[in-house]
Amino acid sequence: MTTLSLPVLDEQATISQRSAILGTYKRAPLEIVGGRDVELLGADGRSYLDFASGIGVNALGYGDAGIREAIAAAADTGVLHTSNLYATGAGETLAQRLVDRSFASSVFFCNSGAEANEGAFKFARRWARTIGGSRKHEIVALRGGFHGRLFASLAATDRPSYRAPFRPLAPGISISERDLDDLARMLDSDTVAAVIAEPVQGEGGVRVLDPAFLQGLRRLTSEREIALIFDEVQCGLGRTGTLFAYEQSGVVPDMLTLAKPLAGGLPMGAVLLSPEIAKTIQPGDHATTFGGGPFVASVALHVFDRLSDEALLENVADNGLFIEGMLTELAASTPRVRAVRGVGYIWGIDVVEPAAGVVARALDAGLLILSAGDYTLRLLPPLVADRDDLARGLAILEGVVA
Ligand SMILES: Cc1ncc(COP(=O)(O)O)c(C=O)c1O
Known part of the structure; x- marks a missing residue:
């Protein structure tokens, strides 16, 4: 995998401050240099489990043959x-x-x-x-x-x-x-x-x-x-x-x-x-x-x-029930989660603090997630994420939410 390098104008500047790309996005402090299956590789050398899928795009994960x-x-x-x-x-x-x-x-x-x-x-x-x-x-x-x-x-x-x-x-x-x-x-x-x-x-x-x-x-x-x-x-x-x-x-x-x-x-x-x-x-x-x-x-x-393969769709439906079970348990175990909603591989989690803070802590812990409004987290894992991937991500989430 080749490493991208952004022009460094000021060593102290954040990625978005030193980018020539118009600032319509508040970017996370992460530069992505590669990906395999359900993980992305950062320029910092760390792997990140991806429950964002490029905002619902990368359904087949990364590197699909x-x-x-x-x-x-x-x-x-x-x-x-x-x-x-x-x-x-x-x-x-x-x-x-x-x-x-x-x-x-x-x-x-x-x-x-x-x-x-x-x-x-x-x-x-x-x-x-x-x-x-x-x-x-x-x-x-x-x-x-x-x-x-x-x-x-x-x-x-x-x-x-x-x-x-x-x-x-x-x-x-x-x-x-x-x-x-x-x-x-x-x-x-x-x-x-x-x-x-x-x-x-x-x-x-x-x-x-x-x-x-x-x-x-x-x-x-x-x-x-x-x-x-x-x-x-x-x-x-x-x-x-x-x-x-x-x-x-x-x-x-x-x-x-x-x-x-x-x-x-x-x-x-x-x-x-x-x-x-x-x-x-x-x-x-x-x-x-x-x-x-x-x-x-x-x-x-x-x-x-x-x-459109039936086996993939059944897997998403079944694993969606698994996610529902895990998130329902999480909501029951902490007052910091107010509600969970979703189906298949699209889930929203209402939290008591601004979602942006939880998204940032998840990134630090190696998990990419999204928000959907000021107090709602959103999970959109790749549809090829298996039960182990889901369990691993949900465990990281629990650690940063609770
Ligand atoms: C339901 C829905 N409709 C439309 C759009 C807009 O799509 P695009 O960003 O590709 O223009 C989005 C993007 O998030 C979406 O979620």
């Missing part, structure tokens, strides 16, 4: 990019596999989660205008939701501190309480095009939405000819123990957005569309130069095959 082969094979073709003016085998096959495993008839590829959601908003408006005219364009999102940081996805994101400095946000997007009565009042069939929801809210504190609520939301949206978009950018592709999180609620959306783990660490997003919506989309309605190119699609094909 299939990803390395897919990268080498894609490089051998000599064509990393073609534009979307021409078809490629990898993109076509990946889209077909996503369609075969879901409710969708068509897929739009892009490069990130926010871009997938912005694409879904456009497709919803295009469809709604076709069936209901130009007044039918409003998008409704839910309290506690996170959908990205671009102007429309930010308008759908319920985080006042992320929104306030950038007003005015995109118009025609509002936030409802997670309450069917409130939604019933807001969802006017003449003006609302779509509702967007994460079946498991991630950044907003790890909240598994009640299947009964999602079923009620489906009923309301279907009755009023409003598109239901599920944002599975964080909770999709195996993280909850089923390929798609929506499978556990018995609710089928009209569109689904994916990103994070889709291409194993390369940037890729996708919008899955029902036939009713797909048939209203015309050439020129939306575009992306890079989306779904042959290089990322080749890697994503391997990742998708692995993540």
